[in-house]
Amino acid sequence: MGSISEQKILVELRNVDKEFMKQGLPEKVLSGINFDVKEGEFVSILGKSGCGKSTLLNLIGGFDQPTRGELHFDGMPVTKPTRRAIMLFQFYALLPWRSVLKNVEIALEPEGLSKEESRERAMKYIKLVGLEDSLHQFPSQLSGGMQQRVAIARALSIQPELILMDEPFAALDTFTRYYLQDELLRIKEQEGTNIILVTHDIDEAVYLSDRVFIMDANPGTIRKRIPIQLPKPRDRSHSDFQYYRKWILDEFNFGQKLDGLEFNI
Amino acid sequence: MGSISEQKILVELRNVDKEFMKQGLPEKVLSGINFDVKEGEFVSILGKSGCGKSTLLNLIGGFDQPTRGELHFDGMPVTKPTRRAIMLFQFYALLPWRSVLKNVEIALEPEGLSKEESRERAMKYIKLVGLEDSLHQFPSQLSGGMQQRVAIARALSIQPELILMDEPFAALDTFTRYYLQDELLRIKEQEGTNIILVTHDIDEAVYLSDRVFIMDANPGTIRKRIPIQLPKPRDRSHSDFQYYRKWILDEFNFGQKLDGLEFNI
Amino acid sequence: MKYLSIFMYATVSFLLVISAWQLVIFFGDYPEALLPSPFMVFQGIISLIQDGTLFEHVRVSLFRFFVGYLSAVVVAIALGLILGRTTRVWKVIDPIVQVLRPVAPVAWAPFIVLWFGIGNMPAIVIIFIAAFFPVLLSTVSAVKKIDKTYLKLAQNLEIGKSSLLLKIIFPAAFPYIANGLHIAVGTAWIFLVAGEMIGAQSGLGYLIVDSRNALDLDLVLAGIFFIGILGLLLDKSIGLFEKWVGKQWGVQGS
Amino acid sequence: MKYLSIFMYATVSFLLVISAWQLVIFFGDYPEALLPSPFMVFQGIISLIQDGTLFEHVRVSLFRFFVGYLSAVVVAIALGLILGRTTRVWKVIDPIVQVLRPVAPVAWAPFIVLWFGIGNMPAIVIIFIAAFFPVLLSTVSAVKKIDKTYLKLAQNLEIGKSSLLLKIIFPAAFPYIANGLHIAVGTAWIFLVAGEMIGAQSGLGYLIVDSRNALDLDLVLAGIFFIGILGLLLDKSIGLFEKWVGKQWGVQGS
Amino acid sequence: GRPTPGENDVIRIGHLPITHAAPLYFTKEYEEELLNGAEIELVRFSSWIELMDALNAGRIDGASVLFELAMKAKERGIGISAVALGHREGNAIVASHDVDEVADLKGETVAIPHTLSAHNLLLDEMLQREGMAYEDVNVVEMPPPEMPAALSEGRISSYIVAEPFGALGVTLEAGHVLYQSNEFCPDSCLCCALVLRDDFMEEAPELADQFVEAYLEAGVRADQQTEESLAAHSNYLNVTDEALELSLGWITYEDLSIGEEEYEHLRQRLIEMQLSDQPPTYEEFIDQSYFEEER
Numbered sequence A, B: 001m002g003s004i005s006e007q008k009i010l011v012e013l014r015n016v017d018k019e020f021m022k023q024g025l026p027e028k029v030l031s032g033i034n035f036d037v038k039e040g041e042f043v044s045i046l047g048k049s050g051c052g053k054s055t056l057l058n059l060i061g062g063f064d065q066p067t068r069g070e071l072h073f074d075g076m077p078v079t080k081p082t083r084r085a086i087m088l089f090q091f092y093a094l095l096p097w098r099s100v101l102k103n104v105e106i107a108l109e110p111e112g113l114s115k116e117e118s119r120e121r122a123m124k125y126i127k128l129v130g131l132e133d134s135l136h137q138f139p140s141q142l143s144g145g146m147q148q149r150v151a152i153a154r155a156l157s158i159q160p161e162l163i164l165m166d167e168p169f170a171a172l173d174t175f176t177r178y179y180l181q182d183e184l185l186r187i188k189e190q191e192g193t194n195i196i197l198v199t200h201d202i203d204e205a206v207y208l209s210d211r212v213f214i215m216d217a218n219p220g221t222i223r224k225r226i227p228i229q230l231p232k233p234r235d236r237s238h239s240d241f242q243y244y245r246k247w248i249l250d251e252f253n254f255g256q257k258l259d260g261l262e263f264n265i
Numbered sequence C, D: 001m002k003y004l005s006i007f008m009y010a011t012v013s014f015l016l017v018i019s020a021w022q023l024v025i026f027f028g029d030y031p032e033a034l035l036p037s038p039f040m041v042f043q044g045i046i047s048l049i050q051d052g053t054l055f056e057h058v059r060v061s062l063f064r065f066f067v068g069y070l071s072a073v074v075v076a077i078a079l080g081l082i083l084g085r086t087t088r089v090w091k092v093i094d095p096i097v098q099v100l101r102p103v104a105p106v107a108w109a110p111f112i113v114l115w116f117g118i119g120n121m122p123a124i125v126i127i128f129i130a131a132f133f134p135v136l137l138s139t140v141s142a143v144k145k146i147d148k149t150y151l152k153l154a155q156n157l158e159i160g161k162s163s164l165l166l167k168i169i170f171p172a173a174f175p176y177i178a179n180g181l182h183i184a185v186g187t188a189w190i191f192l193v194a195g196e197m198i199g200a201q202s203g204l205g206y207l208i209v210d211s212r213n214a215l216d217l218d219l220v221l222a223g224i225f226f227i228g229i230l231g232l233l234l235d236k237s238i239g240l241f242e243k244w245v246g247k248q249w250g251v252q253g254s
Numbered sequence E: 001g002r003p004t005p006g007e008n009d010v011i012r013i014g015h016l017p018i019t020h021a022a023p024l025y026f027t028k029e030y031e032e033e034l035l036n037g038a039e040i041e042l043v044r045f046s047s048w049i050e051l052m053d054a055l056n057a058g059r060i061d062g063a064s065v066l067f068e069l070a071m072k073a074k075e076r077g078i079g080i081s082a083v084a085l086g087h088r089e090g091n092a093i094v095a096s097h098d099v100d101e102v103a104d105l106k107g108e109t110v111a112i113p114h115t116l117s118a119h120n121l122l123l124d125e126m127l128q129r130e131g132m133a134y135e136d137v138n139v140v141e142m143p144p145p146e147m148p149a150a151l152s153e154g155r156i157s158s159y160i161v162a163e164p165f166g167a168l169g170v171t172l173e174a175g176h177v178l179y180q181s182n183e184f185c186p187d188s189c190l191c192c193a194l195v196l197r198d199d200f201m202e203e204a205p206e207l208a209d210q211f212v213e214a215y216l217e218a219g220v221r222a223d224q225q226t227e228e229s230l231a232a233h234s235n236y237l238n239v240t241d242e243a244l245e246l247s248l249g250w251i252t253y254e255d256l257s258i259g260e261e262e263y264e265h266l267r268q269r270l271i272e273m274q275l276s277d278q279p280p281t282y283e284e285f286i287d288q289s290y291f292e293e294e295r
C-alpha cells in the first residue's frame, strides 16, 4: 500500500453524478461518486446488475459525460474517448468480418505505421495472448475465451495507459474464466498497464484487484473501498482469500436485508 | 448416504454413447456413460463448455436418443419427452407473449383441469416462488432472476418426478445466483422433486448437490463421482466447503495439464 | 413536441421538392402539358376534392385494397403455418411458389379477366397475388426459424397439436410474420395502379391511367400524390398495428 | 444427393402443376385461344428456342435488368450509408422517400418517356426505381441499427471518418443491406414486364406484351415461364453472392 | 367462355377514350331517346390489350376496337362479328417540325399504337408510295398518350395514332400533320369497328338490333359539328376544345357501313404484311344485316 499511495493519480472522480432521462424525467443513476485510481493499481468495481457499473465505466472512458462533478484522467478533464484509455467490452466487440490479425491491425491504423511495423506490433501482442496459430481465423471460428484474448491483444497493441474492462469474463465458463484471469495478471505484470475492472463476481474481484469498490444501487454510490492485502499470485482456496470473500459477501447480505433483495432480483 | 442407497433408482444409464454427424462423419460426443440417480437425490453434472453436458441432459429428458446403450426412467426405456421429467432451460424458455400467470397455466392445459382448478394450481406455485405480485407482467418486464423463477414455478406446477436443469443460473449475476440457489433448495425440500443439474460452476455444484459427476470432454465421459457429505444448509465460506471446492478444482487442473487447456479455450 | 418536429421536417422536405420541381420547369422549358407546374397540380387536387371524385376514387381503391390484402393475409398465414410444419409438402410447393413469385401480377391479366371478369375483381385479385407471396414466404420461414426451445418445451409439456399451432408457433413466429405483412402492404399497394388498369371504372389507379390517356398530367401527378400519401398512411398503420399486437403480447420496443 | 432430392421434389411439383392445369382445361372447357394447353405452351417454348428469339429476349432483358439493378444498388448503398449517419438530413429526405416509394414505377411512365425516351431506358429506369427504394431504406435502417459497440470501439480507437464508413459501418451493416438487396432483386424483376411495355421492341416483357397483343396466349405463358425461371435463378444467385461475401467475412451459416 | 350478358337489358360495350369511339358516346348520351328502355354501359379501358382480354373472355358484349385486332381474334376462334365501323378517316400522320416529307423519315423512329392497327397499315402504305421499304424506318409500339411527349422531346420523329392524340400533338406544337389517311387510301382505311359477341346477338337479338340502330343514329348525330354535339363529345373526352375541334374536323361518322371491297382490301393488306395468315372473310366476320334492314 505504501508504495502505491506515493504514485501519481491516474483517474480522479470528484462528486460525479449521472442522470438519464426516463419517460421525460431525470433519473439519478450515479450519485456523488468520489475516488482516485493511482498509477499501477488494479481496481475492481463490484455491484449488482443495474447498479450503474457500466455507466460509471463509460464516464471514465469518455463515452458519456457526467451530469455534475469532475472527472480527470492524468490530470486532464475527460471529454471524449481516447486511445490512452481503451475499453474492453463484455462481448468482445471484435469485428466479425475481420480475421484475428486484421482485428488487431485496424487498431493500429491511426498510428500511421508502415505495413511492416503494424504487422510486427500486431504479431507481438497476438503472441503475448498465445494466439499465433489462429492469425487468419475469423472470430466466429474461435471459442469465447479465445475471442476475449483477441480483444485483449487489440487493446494492448495500442499500448494504452489504462484498460477499462466491463465484465470481460462474464460470458465464459468457470474454467476458462479462471484461466484468463491468470493470463490477465501475467500480462499486466509484463506490460504494466493500469486496469479498472467492473464485475459482479466476488471471487474475480478478490483474485485480481489491489482495491475493490463496492457499489450500491438506486442511485449508484460507492459504499465501501476494500484494499485486498494479499500477495500475488493468490490462492483461491486459501483462508485469507476466503476472509475477503466472506467480508464482501457479508457486505452484500447486509445490504440485502435492508433493501429487501427479493424485490430487486 | 446410507438411506439413499436403499431408495429406488429413478434414472439409469448403461453404456450410453451418443454420436453426431459432423461433415458426414460420425463424431462421438458421449462415450460409455454409466450412472444411476436414486429417488430423492440432487445430482450435479460438472464439466467444461462443449463436453456434452446438454447432450446428456437431452438424452435423459427424451429429447434425443442415444446411439448405443440403454437409458431408463423409473424402470421404463426413455423414448420421448414426458411431463414426468421437465427440463428447465438456461434461457428460461418463457413464452414472451404470455403473462406470468398464463405462462404457468399453459403447462396445465393437457391435464384437462377446470379453469378454476388450473388457476388455483398455477397460483400456488407462483406464490411458492414469491411472484404473486407480478402475475400479469410479461417476461420482458421481469429481471433475469424473476424469469427463471417463473420457469421454476411452471415446472413445479406440473408436479413432475424429475426436473432437469441446464445451467439454469449461468446468465444471472452472482448475487441473484446465490439467492436462487437458496430458493431452489428450499423448494426442493418442500416439494420433494428430484433434480439433475448441469453446470460449469464448481461452487454451485458443491453448494447444491448430494453427488457431483465430473465430466471430461472429447468424447464426453464421466471421470469422477464425488459425494458431497456436508449437512444442508451449507456455508460457502466454511472450510469443509472449501475442501470439496479445492478437490474439484484440482481434478480439473489435473485434467488441464494433461490435455493442454490452452488449446481448448 | 415529437409530432411538431416530424411536421417541421416534413414541411422542409415538401418545400424542397416543390422548389426542385419548379426549378426543373424553369430551366427545362417543357410545355405545360408535358410537365405541369406545382401550382397546376395543386389546382388539380383542389378540383378533384371539390367535385367529390377524389373521395370516391379513394374509397373504391381502399375497398379493393383491403379486400385483396386481408384475404391474402388470412389465406397466406393459414397456409404458411401448415406448410412450415410439413417439410415434405413444402418441398413440393416451394418450387411452384419460387417460379410464380417473380412473375408480375399484370402478366396474368388475360387469365384474371377470363376467371374473374372486370371491375373490382381484377384489382382485388392482383392485390391478392402481390400480397400473398411475401406473406406466405415469410410465414413459412418464420415457422421454420422458431427458436427450437419453444418446440422442445411444447414436447415436454405434451401440448396438443392445435394448441401448439395457435398458442406457441403462431405467436412465436408473429414478429417475423409481421415483417412480411409490412413488406406486403407496400408491394400490394404498388400494384393497385396495375390492378385498376384492367377495366376498372374508378379508383386512384384508374384516375392515373385515365388522366394519362387524356394527357391531363396534372391529374396524373395529383393521383400519384394521393397514392403516395395513402401508401405512407397504410404503412404507418400497419406499423401501429404491429406495435399494438406487440403490446398485447408484452414485447416492448424492439 | 442433396441436388438429386431437390430435383426430385421439383419434378413432382412440375407434374402437379401440369396435371392441375390440364384438369382445369378438361373441366372448364375454355377455347384454346383463351387458355392454351400445357402442350401448346410447350410447343411455343420450343419454337421460341428454335428460332433464336428467346435467347435474344433473355439477353436484352437481363442486360436491362443488370444495368438498372446494379446502378440502383450502387447509388442506394452510397446514399444510404451517408444518410444513415446524418440524422437531420435523413429526417428531411425520409418523408419524400416515404411518399414516393408506394407509387408504382408505371405511374411515372409519362415522365420517364419525357426524360429518358424509349427503348432500353424506360425499362432500365423503372427497374432502377423499383430496386432503389428497398435498398436505400434497408441501408439507412441497417446503418441506424448497427451495434453501438462498434461505434464506441471506433471512437475509442480514434479511427478516421472514411475508415469508419468503409471498414466498420459498411461491413457491420452488410447482412441487413444484403437482405434489402435480396428483396430488391425480386421487386425489380417483377417490374421488368411493366418497364418493357413502354416502347421497347424486345425483351421478355415485350414478348409477353406483344404476344398478348397478338392473342398468342401460349407465348404469353411461355414468357411467364421464363420470367419465373430467370427470377428464381436471379434470386438464388444473389443468395449465393450473399453466402460468398459472408464467407469472405468469416460469417458462417447464420 | 361463358358469356355474362348484362343483367336484364344492360349492354356492356368496351371502348378506349378516343375520338374514334364517338358514336358510342352519343348512344350513351341519347340513351333514353334512342334505346327505349334498354341501357348501355360503356366500359372504358386503358389499352387495347385489356379491352381484348375482356371481349374474348365474354366479360363485355361488344366493343369499339381496332378492326385488325378484332379480325385476329376472330381468326383465333373467338365468336365475334363486326357490325359497323367506328368512324371513317381521322388518322393523321404527325411528324416533328424538321420532317417535311416522307423521305426525311428514313432511319428515324416512328411510333404506332399496335402492329394490328390501321396505323401500321397506313405507315406501310405511305412508305410504299414514296418508294421506301417498311424497314427503312424504325417502328416502335407505344402507348398513345406517350406519343406527343416523345415527339416533343425528339425521341421519335413521327407517329400515327387514333384521335385525339394526333390533334393533341398538333395543338401542343410538338409536330405537324404530314398527311391525312385519306390521302393514301380514300375510303378504304378501315380503322375501328363496332364488334359484338355472337352469343350476345343470339341470346338477345332484339336488344342487339336496337343497339346497333341506335349506334348508327348516334353516328349521324356525332357527325354534326353543332354546339350541342361538341358539348356531348367533351362530356366523354376530356381534352381541350381546340384539340377536340381539330380532331373532329378530320373524322366522319356518317356512313358506318362496312363495304365488301374495302374489307377485302384490308384483308389482303394484312396478308401482305404478314400480320395474319388467314384473316376471316367478309362472310365469316361481317354482319351487315342491320344496314340491309334499314335500306
Ligand SMILES: Nc1ncnc2c1ncn2[C@@H]1O[C@H](COP(=O)(O)OP(=O)(O)OP(=O)(O)O)[C@@H](O)[C@H]1O
Binding pocket: A020, A021, A029, A047, A048, A049, A050, A051, A052, A053, A054, A055, A056, A200, B173
Ligand atoms: N443510455 C441510458 N439511458 C437511460 N437509462 C440508462 C442508460 N444506460 C443505463 N441506464 C440505466 O442506468 C442504470 C444502470 O445501468 P448500467 O448499465 O450502468 O448497470 P450495470 O451495473 O452495468 O448493470 P449490468 O451488471 O446488468 O451490466 C439502469 O437502471 C439502466 O436502466
Ligand SMILES: Nc1ncnc2c1ncn2[C@@H]1O[C@H](COP(=O)(O)OP(=O)(O)OP(=O)(O)O)[C@@H](O)[C@H]1O
Binding pocket: A173, B020, B021, B029, B047, B048, B049, B050, B051, B052, B053, B054, B055, B056, B200
Ligand atoms: N445437434 C447436434 N449436432 C451436431 N453436433 C452437436 C449437436 N449438439 C451438440 N453437438 C456437439 O456436441 C458437443 C457437446 O455439445 P453440448 O451442447 O452437449 O456441450 P455442453 O457441455 O452443453 O456445452 P455448454 O457448456 O457450452 O453448453 C459439442 O462439440 C457440440 O458441437
Ligand SMILES: [Mg+2]
Binding pocket: A053, A054, A055, A166
Ligand atoms: Mg453493465
Ligand SMILES: [Mg+2]
Binding pocket: B053, B054, B055, B166
Ligand atoms: Mg450446454
